[in-house]
Amino acid sequence: MRLGDPEKYFNYLRMSPIMFTELLNIVGPLIEKQHVVRRPIPARTRLEEKVMIDPTEENWSTIAEDFETTCQFPHCIGAIDGKHVEIQAPPRSGSCYYNYKGKHSINLLAVSDAKNRFTIVDIGAEGRQSDGGVFENSGLPYLLETNALHIPLPTHLDNMDLDFPYVLLGDEAFPLSTHMMRPYP
Structure with a gap:
């Protein structure tokens, strides 16, 4: 969907593939987990929990x-x-x-x-x-x-x-x- 249908991608994630990649580059290293017992959930998937607002x-x-x-x-x-x-x-x-x-x-x-x-x-x-x-x-x-x-x-x-x-x-x-x-x- 990311490469084949950018409009559907934007409709689903509410951001362009380029914007998602930029966001992933910023927070990816901070949320990436080490492979120990099983394969971890990749940063690309875990990204959404890090973009919530601060409750102020x-x-x-x-x-x-x-x-x-x-x-x-x-x-x-x-x-x-x-x-x-x-x-x-x-x-x-x-x-x-x-x-x-x-x-x-x-x-x-x-x-x-x-x-x-x-x-x-x-x-x-x-x-x-x-x-x-x-x-x-x-x-x-x-x-x-x-x-x-x-x-x-x-x-x-x-x-x-x-x-x-x-x-x-x-x-x-x-x-x-x-x-x-x-x-x-």
């Missing part, structure tokens, strides 16, 4: 500004959703990975910014779990409630007397809370 108030504010500009939704720090990734059932796993679609899968839970870049990911939950269940078991609700992610404190919106919190936008699979809302219908 400044970074969250920038993301919120991008959402307000792009989507006209103020104080949004990300869009959250889950995705079932089909797998071959692990040996002796029973129905743990069997999902509602009748396939075996793991669940990818991700938060992305207004530019479609992942900011938070949780990968590997059993396919039988719903998006809401994966969210509850991910530890993310605890991080949001304790502000371990350094999300800015609630502030006024234009000409309003109330303080509004910074929120994630998710579909009906996610429980409404101080830090979780549903987008406009």
Whole structure:
């Protein structure tokens, strides 16, 4: 795909092959593992875990500004959703990975910014779990409630007397809370 269909490559990774190669040259030596017992996952594959944002108030504010500009939704720090990734059932796993679609899968839970870049990911939950269940078991609700992610404190919106919190936008699979809302219908 990298050489044969650059447009598909860009659509899949959201960057050109040249940009990916440059990024790999920068961080590849830092994340490459030694071959000891089994062949390690190459740096090219491991790259994505190293490009997540630092959870700082400044970074969250920038993301919120991008959402307000792009989507006209103020104080949004990300869009959250889950995705079932089909797998071959692990040996002796029973129905743990069997999902509602009748396939075996793991669940990818991700938060992305207004530019479609992942900011938070949780990968590997059993396919039988719903998006809401994966969210509850991910530890993310605890991080949001304790502000371990350094999300800015609630502030006024234009000409309003109330303080509004910074929120994630998710579909009906996610429980409404101080830090979780549903987008406009």
